[in-house]
Amino acid sequence: MNKTELIAAMADQAGLSKKDTEKALKAFTDVVAEELRKDGKVQLVGFGTFEVSNRAAREGRNPQSGEVMKIEASKAPKFKAGKALKDLVNG
DSSP states (O other), X not given: OOHHHHHHHHHHHHTXXXXXXXXXXXXXXXXXXXXXXXXXXXXXXXXXEEEEEEEOOEEEEOTTXXXXXXXXXXXXXXXXXXXXXXXXXXX
């Protein structure tokens, strides 16, 4: 499912216009992204949690040359599914 299909499905289920649904989806993604940028987290009980994972600096290897290289510390967004979502997927 791509973004357009998601918007159409959400609009159909919620009884909203596609334009309003697209605005709501954009607002949701913007709020989640801004909260993660501030190292916060967004928890939707039953669905899951969006949070930031800190990756430590480490040594890696260039797969083409085998040369050892330093990989800088970084942050990565992470989603952890909630119990209700896991149960639904596992049927």
